[in-house]
Each structure stands twice: as structure tokens, then as C-alpha cells.
Amino acid sequence: MANSSHVTISGYPSHVLNSLALAGICVSLLVAFYYQLILGEIPCPLCMLQRIGLMLVGFGFFLNVRFGASAIHYAMIILSAIVGAGASLRQILLHITPGDPGFGSAVFGYHMYTWGFIAFMATIIFAAIMLVVDRNRLSGQSLHGATWLASLLGSLLLILGIANLASNILVCGFAVCSGDPQGYIFFR
Template sequence: MTARQARTLNALALLGCCAVLIEAFWYQVALGELPCPLCLLQRAAFAAAGVGFALNLRFGPRPSHYGIAILSAVAGAVVAGRQVALHVVPGTGGFGSTLLGLHFYTLALIAFVALIVGVGVLLLGDRVLRAELREDNGRAGRFGAACLLLFLGVVLANAVSTAAECGTGLCPDDPTRYEALDDWLGRAGPR
């Protein structure tokens, strides 16, 4: 694998993390579906996995960067698996909308497993971790730089919306409003 190919694959993986976060954010903002605490943890895991790919783009591929992506995906898969288990019991129903016939937490579980497998495949091509590729660090290219900027913007937007929803306290189990934002604006709402 060449340095350019490694950069492109890491940029595409980062773009995939961005796509997941953007889709979830779209449902939140456009359709008014506020994320539950488990959903927020899954978003954080996608963001943390993205950090691993972003580090590879910025500083060159390293096993530790891939380790960040894998450990983040494992944590996200555990949270998504927990949420799937909560809604498997007959009569409990699902939480939130569906996409392609599956709830977002089910899709997240699939995406986290795919991310783990994908990074494992990248690691099998151990040439990507050799010194000659790492010497090319710091040159993410235009596509990589665009992915990095998009990632920063998406993570920042999700962090702001989470702060608006939860404030400084615990996030509500079944959110119905942006508690911190409503409190700051002096709007009372159902608690």
C-alpha cells in the first residue's frame, strides 16, 4: 500500500464516521428526534474512532492510532449492543426512527463491527506502518484536509447540541427538549 492509498483509506474512514454523525444530527435537528444517553455514547464512540483516523491523516499511520479506532469501536459496539438488547424483548418496542428498516442503534452496532473488521484488514497490510510511509506524515492532501475540517465541524456541532440538551447534569432517559438551552432562554417545558 502506498502512502497515498493509506491517506485515502483513512480519509474515507473518517468520512464514514462523519456520515454517521451527520445522519444522526440531521434526524435530531430536522426531525426533532433528540438522542437518548445511549445514543449520545454511540455518537461519542464514532467521534473517538474518527480521532484515530484523523491522527493517521495528520501524523501518518501508526498502530496506536488504529488502536484508538478499534477500542472506540469496541466501546461503541458494547453500548449499541446494550441498546439492541433493551429493545429485543417483545413488547418493548424500539427507540427512534428507522433507516433501511433498522433502528439507528442496530445500524450503529453493524457499523462498529464493520469498522473493527476494516481496521483489522488495514493492519494486515503492515507495510502501511513502515517508516517510509510515516515519513509522509503531515500531508493529508486536499481531500484529507477537507475530511479533517468536516470532522471537526461535525464533532463540534454534536458537542454543542449535547450541551444544549443535557446541560451540566445527567441527560434525560427520554429527552423531550433541550433542557439547558430552554433554561438559559427562560422557557419552561415538561420535565
């Protein structure tokens, strides 16, 4: 007879939804690196803050995928998304005046920071809905059995986090960036 105190994570629909959300975060960070490394768009300080917000949101989703849904994980996701949305909104407000070309190139008519704001707000709504969906499973059950997908996405998120740290050091050094960076300080 199976022990009722252990439940397999992968059987929950929320596991799939949290995995998809984590994959979406990783894709968003990969797209940001594409724009930075292939198209040569150096991230501004607010862009870097938004990336940090994305990584923290992704970490919250990873915790849900790896260890099971938790109100604390969802709170981390929501708070991280609020910080990211704040950085995105600040950047939107900096470029809202008529005639301002914005920072960086536009994707489907919106700049990356506008897409970031939309994504952060959607994440807040998603996490709030998931808190309701998972309300009966947030009772502290011992969950185990994370999938290979959780390990893969967690590893990818870790690699992207390290790459972002390296990128920030190459752009700003070990100091606060002053204004919009024009290139990598170590390669001028």
C-alpha cells in the first residue's frame, strides 16, 4: 500500500502550467540575449533590473516545479513580478513623450520593456489564479518526483542567471551603470 503522505508532482495540472511558465521565462531571457549578442543592443540599467525580475520569477516557478506548489513560491513570484513591472513601467514612462524613439528596437510594435510590463502583469494574474487552483494542495504535503524537465529548466535558468551576471559586469563593471551603456567597458 502506498504511503499517502507522498504525492507525485508530475500528476498535477499545475505542475505542467508551472513548467510552461518557467519555459516561457527561459525563452524570454534567451530572446533578450539574442537582442544583446546578435543584434548588438546593450541592455540599459532598467533592462538589467527587468532581467533580474524575470530570473527571480523563474526561480519561483522552478521551486513550484521541483518541490510542488507552495503559497510561499507563488508569493515570491508575485513580489518579483511586481518589482519587474515597476522597472518596466519606469522605463515606459521615461519614453512616453511624443517623438521619443524609445530604447532599443520594437518587437511587433512594442519595445522590450513594454512587453516586459505586459509579461510581468500577466505573471501576477497567473500566479494569483494558481494560488486559487492549488489551494487544496498547499497544505504542506511531502512532494517528490520532479521530472527531468524541471532539472533541465532549472539548469537553463541557472546558466542564464550566470550569463546575465557576466553580461552586467561586462557592461557596467563592478559599479552602478551611469546612464545608458554604449558598449562593453572591458572591450573598448
